[in-house]
Amino acid sequence: MAKKSLIQREYKRQKLEEKYRLIRRSLKNQIKVSSLSTQKTREIQRKLQSPPRNSAPIRLHRRCLVTGRPRANYRDFGLSGHILRKMVHACLLPGATKSSW
Structure with missing residues (x-):
């Protein structure tokens, strides 16, 4: 049986991922769709890095x-x-x- 604290931490990550899902998706679409200047894409990438780390879907197990x-x-x-x-x-x-x- 896994420790309760680890299960709760995973649950918290799931909640954060749901909360920031639309923001991440829209910023990624902005990078894909538009053929912007490199300065503009870097600015969008900085915004993409601004949400908490635990809100990234790759951190879920x-x-x-x-x-x-x-x-x-x-x-x-x-x-x-x-x-x-x-x-x-x-x-x-x-x-x-x-x-x-």
């Missing part, structure tokens, strides 16, 4: 829904490997078949 573990997550199920294996053996995941692993 997928975590296991049951344990909160940040590693070895399967995107299809949202679970870490050992929890996925336990649930498949217990026939709790529809469509997943037991293999010899």
Whole structure:
């Protein structure tokens, strides 16, 4: 089980990312669409760096829904490997078949 503080930190990052998503998207579109001078693009890039670091989507991690573990997550199920294996053996995941692993 992951520490509660780490899970809460991840939750805070998700909230910040949602808050600044539109601002980041509009600034990136301004850089892509317009053929501005280099000085103007640098100015837009500075604005893009002004939001908090934790609002960047690259800083988000997928975590296991049951344990909160940040590693070895399967995107299809949202679970870490050992929890996925336990649930498949217990026939709790529809469509997943037991293999010899």
